[in-house]
Amino acid sequence: MKGLEFWKHVSIGRYVESDSMVHRMSPSTKYLWLLAVVLPASVSRSAVVVAAVTLLPLVLAPLARVRIRFLLRGILPVLPFVALAAAIQLLISWPNDGSLVLAAIGPVSVTAREALAVLTMGLRFVAIMTAIGLFTSVTSEGDTARGVEDLFAPLAAVGFPARPLALMIAVAFRFIPIVAGEFESVVKAQAARGADFGAGARGPIRKAKAYLPLLVPVTIRALERAEALAEAMEARCYGTGPATRYVDTAGGAADVLARIVALLWTIAALAGPAVAAAIGGGR
Amino acid sequence: MERSNVRKIVVAGALGAVSAVMAVTPLGYLPWFGGASLTIMHIPVIIAAVLEGPLAGTAVGLVFGVTSLVRAATAPVGPLDPLFANPLVSVLPRLFIAAAAWGAFKLFRGKASPIAAGFAGAVGSIVNTVLVLLALGLVGAEQLSGLFGVDPGALPAALAALALSNGLVEAAAAAVFTSSVVSAWRGIESVRGKARLSEEED
Numbered sequence: 001m002k003g004l005e006f007w008k009h010v011s012i013g014r015y016v017e018s019d020s021m022v023h024r025m026s027p028s029t030k031y032l033w034l035l036a037v038v039l040p041a042s043v044s045r046s047a048v049v050v051a052a053v054t055l056l057p058l059v060l061a062p063l064a065r066v067r068i069r070f071l072l073r074g075i076l077p078v079l080p081f082v083a084l085a086a087a088i089q090l091l092i093s094w095p096n097d098g099s100l101v102l103a104a105i106g107p108v109s110v111t112a113r114e115a116l117a118v119l120t121m122g123l124r125f126v127a128i129m130t131a132i133g134l135f136t137s138v139t140s141e142g143d144t145a146r147g148v149e150d151l152f153a154p155l156a157a158v159g160f161p162a163r164p165l166a167l168m169i170a171v172a173f174r175f176i177p178i179v180a181g182e183f184e185s186v187v188k189a190q191a192a193r194g195a196d197f198g199a200g201a202r203g204p205i206r207k208a209k210a211y212l213p214l215l216v217p218v219t220i221r222a223l224e225r226a227e228a229l230a231e232a233m234e235a236r237c238y239g240t241g242p243a244t245r246y247v248d249t250a251g252g253a254a255d256v257l258a259r260i261v262a263l264l265w266t267i268a269a270l271a272g273p274a275v276a277a278a279i280g281g282g283r
Numbered sequence: 284m285e286r287s288n289v290r291k292i293v294v295a296g297a298l299g300a301v302s303a304v305m306a307v308t309p310l311g312y313l314p315w316f317g318g319a320s321l322t323i324m325h326i327p328v329i330i331a332a333v334l335e336g337p338l339a340g341t342a343v344g345l346v347f348g349v350t351s352l353v354r355a356a357t358a359p360v361g362p363l364d365p366l367f368a369n370p371l372v373s374v375l376p377r378l379f380i381a382a383a384a385w386g387a388f389k390l391f392r393g394k395a396s397p398i399a400a401g402f403a404g405a406v407g408s409i410v411n412t413v414l415v416l417l418a419l420g421l422v423g424a425e426q427l428s429g430l431f432g433v434d435p436g437a438l439p440a441a442l443a444a445l446a447l448s449n450g451l452v453e454a455a456a457a458a459v460f461t462s463s464v465v466s467a468w469r470g471i472e473s474v475r476g477k478a479r480l481s482e483e484e485d
């Protein structure tokens with residue numbers, strides 16, 4: 001029976017221990033740089049901006065001693081689908097497309113506007129995928145949670161639960177291997193009793209019911225462990241007064257500078273095209 | 284018993300882990316005929332909303348969204364994964380599941396708990412389907428029409444068909460799961476409470 005070893009599939013990100021200058025940055029700085037790529041790449045309509053943010057992770061990767069090939073390899077599995085989408089995109093001609101025709105074979109023509117749209121689409125994927133790949137290779141699990149608290153610390157003043165959120169993420173990270181182990185043991189136990197998890201069942205409700213003996217025990221066991229952990233934390237008076245932190249992630253002057261540059265970059269990437277258009281239109 | 288803040292945080296973390304494990308393994312998908320698969324990864328979000336309230340549920344929704352974002356970006360397998368590498372598609376819609384499910388659960392004012400939980404599961408699931416497809420349509424209209432091989436103008440119809448076929452089945456599955464888990468957990472809790480009290484009395 002295949003599919004019993006979930007354990008080896010469970011990896012979110014792939015932290016690579018190293019002592020580069022990017023690794024030494026504080027987690028909130030890394031988050032800001034991640035946003036500086038992902039935000040413009042997902043919302044910007046300008047091809048120039050998307051191209052610029054695509055280069056950013058590739059420039060930062062050598063500084064983090066992460067090989068660019070390692071980042072790009074993650075994209076390989078989706079390339080066929082992107083290529084297919086791009087091909088169909090090129091085949092369907094846009095109405096009122098008055099831009100320059102680059103190539104034409106029979107009725108099918110590739111215009112400059114279509115080529116630009118396809119290129120931007122591809123670059124968006126590459127930018128977001130490499131940025132997240134780079135972030136997860138330079139940020140440990142603990143830092144991922146601590147960074148959330150630092151990042152939302154300004155909002156904590158207006159009542160945003162930054163610390164509970166960080167704690168919740170840290171608990172989730174800690175529980176992931178446990179839950180994966182529970183899934184594995186429950187699947188094996190049920191399979192030993194002849195469960196087929198709905199392989200032969202027809203109809204969605206029956207299918208779902210066949211999964212109940214897996215999902216219910218795993219969720220209940222996770223909830224039981226959570227209750228035990230909460231009881232242990234309450235017994236140690238967590239949440240009754242101000243708490244201190246074991247790891248200091250404030251960062252130094254280099255961090256502050258890097259954060260400011262990241263913010264400026266994001267603002268420039270988001271507002272840049274509009275400003276350029278306004279200047280161009282004003283001429 | 285009043286739920287303490289620590290409990291809410293820790294339970295949200297545990298359910299977030301369940302959701303994350305489902306998102307990165309094949310466990311989050313029920314294989315269905317025709318190669319289509321139903322997702323059940325959003326069910327921990329609904330369970331958290333029913334058991335611990337909308338804030339805890341939204342936090343689990345955040346974990347679920349970010350996990351699916353990271354998975355789509357670092358280990359893509361399907362044709363839609365590049366689109367899910369966009370936080371507007373993978374994270375933002377998932378933040379609203381919990382509030383909707385919690386609101387649906389509260390409509391019953393604490394009565395008929397298994398039915399209320401099932402209803403919350405269905406509502407949360409439908410909100411997930413509709414918002415994700417809406418985000419997909421808004422963000423990736425060009426790529427989607429390419430993937431489905433339909434005209435950009437016919438895309439809303441294609442997405443609506445997907446919402447009806449997959450979405451309703453997912454809602455039914457979510458109703459069954461949420462109802463079962465919530466009543467099982469409530470049952471365990473109440474039995475435990477009784478056992479402790481009866482021990483005190485003896």
